[in-house]
Amino acid sequence: MLRTLLICGLLAGVCGGLLAAGFARVLGEPPLDQAIAWEAAQSVPPGEEAHAGVVSRAVQSSVGLTVGAVVYGIALGGLFALVFAGAYGRVSRAGPLWTAIGLAAAGLVVIYVVPCVKYPPNPPGIGDPATIGERSAVYFGMVAISVLAAIAALRVRGGLVERFGGDRATLGAIATFLVVVVAAGPVMPGVSEVPSTFPATTLWSFRLASLGTQMVMWATIGVVFAVGAQRAIVPSRARALARAA
Numbered sequence: 096m097l098r099t100l101l102i103c104g105l106l107a108g109v110c111g112g113l114l115a116a117g118f119a120r121v122l123g124e125p126p127l128d129q130a131i132a133w134e135a136a137q138s139v140p141p142g143e144e145a146h147a148g149v150v151s152r153a154v155q156s157s158v159g160l161t162v163g164a165v166v167y168g169i170a171l172g173g174l175f176a177l178v179f180a181g182a183y184g185r186v187s188r189a190g191p192l193w194t195a196i197g198l199a200a201a202g203l204v205v206i207y208v209v210p211c212v213k214y215p216p217n218p219p220g221i222g223d224p225a226t227i228g229e230r231s232a233v234y235f236g237m238v239a240i241s242v243l244a245a246i247a248a249l250r251v252r253g254g255l256v257e258r259f260g261g262d263r264a265t266l267g268a269i270a271t272f273l274v275v276v277v278a279a280g281p282v283m284p285g286v287s288e289v290p291s292t293f294p295a296t297t298l299w300s301f302r303l304a305s306l307g308t309q310m311v312m313w314a315t316i317g318v319v320f321a322v323g324a325q326r327a328i329v330p331s332r333a334r335a336l337a338r339a340a
Contacts, residue, residue: 096327100176103323104316108172111315112165118311120160123304129297130218164312172316175202179324186249187261191324199317205245207309210237213280216305217298221289233284240283244275 175198183194214234252268259267289298 097180099327100180100324101173103320103327104172104174104176104179105169106172107175107316107319107323108168108170109165110168110319111172111312112168113161114315115168115308115312116161116164119164119304119308120157123301123308124160126297126300126304127218129294130221130301133293133297134219134221168312168316171312172320175199175316175320178202179320183324183328186252191328192321195321195324196317199313199320201245203309203313205241206238207313208306209241209276210234211306213237213283214286215302217289218301221293221298223288226286226288230286230288233286237279237283240279241276244272244279247275248272 179195179198182198183191187194187197189197214230214237248268248271251271252264255264255267
């Protein structure tokens with residue numbers, strides 16, 4: 096069964112990567128081009144032209160974007176399948192369809208939304224190149240805190256469910272997660288390197304496109320995997336019950 100779920104996850108990742116790349120190509124590339132043009136205008140003296148990169152923007156925004164999104168989607172889909180296999184039947188009594196959809200929604204919030212509230216994405220070229228290591232470290236630190244908070248919330252729910260029932264236990268788990276991440280936010284170092292002259296419209300368009308791309312990725316993986324898992328698990332259980340009878 097794990098092999099089947101893993102295949103479903105990889106296929107869902109391919110679908111998610113393709114749709115996310117299409118979304119990013121339409122809505123994410125325009126603000127990115129604007130940010131690159133702004134950066135070039137700040138760094139290139141008047142009368143000179145910016146040197147072209149090793150890989151042209153045309154390749155980056157087409158083949159490069161698609162390949163990168165699909166590779167990321169495959170990795171995410173495989174991890175999603177493994178987490179689903181460990182969580183199914185243990186976290187809640189929901190069937191495979193709703194378990195997968197709920198897991199995708201939770202994954203989007205825990206892995207992307209919460210860290211980005213503290214450290215929102217910026218277009219390439221924004222910020223000091225010398226601090227990229229530090230900025231990456233604090234961002235992934237926030238991701239780790241969010242994941243650990245989610246794990247702690249699940250443990251709290253498991254301890255409360257027998258005493259207070261599923262609904263109250265779920266509320267307690269959500270409250271636990273929120274308390275941890277809200278408390279961690281002010282403690283984590285702040286990062287503010289967006290120049291005051293950078294166009295606010297371009298910045299927010301880029302951030303909204305980044306959020307939309309992640310939402311498309313997670314939603315597609317969740318729905319495609321949910322359909323595959325439903326078809327794989329339910330008939331398997333039916334055959335097992337038939338043999339037992």
